[in-house]
Amino acid sequence: MIDQLTVCLPAEPGRLAKMCRVLGEEGVQIHALMVADNVDFAIVRLIVDRPQATAVMLSELGYDASTSKVVAIRVDNVPGGLAQLLDKLHSSDLAVAYAYSCSIDDGTVDIVRVQGEPMELKLQDAGLRLLEAKDLYVVDAD
Numbered sequence: 001m002i003d004q005l006t007v008c009l010p011a012e013p014g015r016l017a018k019m020c021r022v023l024g025e026e027g028v029q030i031h032a033l034m035v036a037d038n039v040d041f042a043i044v045r046l047i048v049d050r051p052q053a054t055a056v057m058l059s060e061l062g063y064d065a066s067t068s069k070v071v072a073i074r075v076d077n078v079p080g081g082l083a084q085l086l087d088k089l090h091s092s093d094l095a096v097a098y099a100y101s102c103s104i105d106d107g108t109v110d111i112v113r114v115q116g117e118p119m120e121l122k123l124q125d126a127g128l129r130l131l132e133a134k135d136l137y138v139v140d141a142d
Contacts, residue, residue: 001069003051007044008064032102072131077108092126
């Protein structure tokens with residue numbers, strides 16, 4: 001499992017751009033991004049190269065930022081690739097809370113928030129190609 005950065009932003013024009021500019025100025029590499037919004041706020045989920053340090057830095061700048069555990073899974077970039085992944089998770093009695101996709105190292109990766117215990121054992125039994133922190137984080141990162 002890896003750490004996902006979650007930031008709650010007010011629904012105001014330019015807020016996402018401002019946060020991304022701050023991340024860029026701080027040298028934070030964004031691997032994946034997903035935004036879900038409503039009238040009042042947006043939930044921004046990111047996979048970055050230094051999630052814990054980035055959460056602390058954003059919090060110190062007044063952002064509502066935290067980390068949570070998700071799974072990064074390599075999938076075949078073919079029609080039905082996501083369905084195969086979801087079937088494996090379902091067969092392992094793991095529920096999907098949400099998911100989004102990105103491209104990392106020229107491959108397709110699905111970021112999935114799963115629920116079910118014992119999670120580590122069920123993920124192992126599912127036979128998935130999981131990415132680890134070392135695949136995404138800078139060497140001296142958290």
